Amino acid sequence: MTASRGRERLWALRLMARQACHRASLRLGAVLLPLLPAPARVSLTEGAASALGPLLQAERHGRAFDTLQRLGHAPSAAAELSARFLAGRWLRQAHFQRLQSLPFSALQHVLRGMAWQDPGALWAAAAGRRRVVCLLPTGDVELALAAVLDRPGAPAHYFVNTHHRDDSPELRTLLALKRQGHRLEIGRAQQRGEAWRQLRRGATVVALLDPCPWRETGVTREPAPLRLARLANVPVLVLGHRRDGSEAGTLSVLGEFSAESLAEGATALYAAAHAFLAAAPHDWHDLDR
Structure with missing residues (x-):
């Protein structure tokens, strides 16, 4: 029972840490992204998602990858589009957060x-x-x-x-x-x-x-x-x-x-x-x- 509770607490701490990092990244992105030209924002975010997405958002990346394959995309194309999906999701949230701060x-x-x-x-x-x-x-x-x-x-x-x-x-x-x-x-x-x-x-x-x-x-x-x-x-x-x-x-x-x-x-x-x-x-x- 003690070991089970320990695993549950560790899972909860990891989830909380992941959410905190995600919120912090959105706040930082809302401030810094407007300083970059639009193509640079997209390429930078897609590069990060391609490298880190399968690690930091493995479940979301995996579900997107599976859906793309069911839609007929080859594995290489599905992997690229999955990374672009994760990047676009983050960009959308950061952009929306910045807009909400405007009058x-x-x-x-x-x-x-x-x-x-x-x-x-x-x-x-x-x-x-x-x-x-x-x-x-x-x-x-x-x-x-x-x-x-x-x-x-x-x-x-x-x-x-x-x-x-x-x-x-x-x-x-x-x-x-x-x-x-x-x-x-x-x-x-x-x-x-x-x-x-x-x-x-x-x-x-x-x-x-x-x-x-x-x-x-x-x-x-x-x-x-x-x-x-x-x-x-x-x-x-x-x-x-x-x-x-x-x-x-x-x-x-x-x-x-x-x-x-x-x-x-x-x-x-x-x-x-x-x-x-x-x-x-x-x-x-x-x-x-």
Whole structure:
């Protein structure tokens, strides 16, 4: 019993030390990274992740490596992309921590500097219509969410369901947007049916979309945002963010998909989402899931 407790304590101490080092590295990165040019930030972090990632984050690196191999990548490519995934994850967290230290006016300047790729002008065409906007879990998705809500143009009514704590920086950003005059309703995950009610009142629901709904259960299941859009008979607009070395990255409008296409299996929607992920798999948040 004593030996078992000793091992448990040692494991707990290692976990605490690892978390403390990670938090310290993020604070240091938030201060030092802005002093480096963007290419240097990426190359330096990816080099460190390639050398140290398999040692310091062995489980996360291993899960990402296995997922990449299941997606068809050769072992050498999977190893490189796994290191880039770890580097991108750390860079994203350090960048977000730095942005949260800025006054809201400076953060808003970053949000409005985000590049948009929307060759079909689908975002503007959807203004004023009820719809569900789905963000893929790629790039700086929290930054992308704030940029969507703050997008200049026609007045809009948005609803976002949040899982964040009351004292979280993500929720503080949403509340700051609301104080700026945006018509934004913020719900809680435990408030079942609130997204449906807000959609019926004319709001645009913004949600995160898991593009691989079969990963956890082994059977295909309909993600909640797509089910909501199908039942409400409204279209889905799919967006994906990608880190490109700039401060805000690029947000791409991947397509608008009708409720009828969702009822038929959402084949075109999944094809667009999977193609976006395949172009930069290391930018996918769930690669290590």
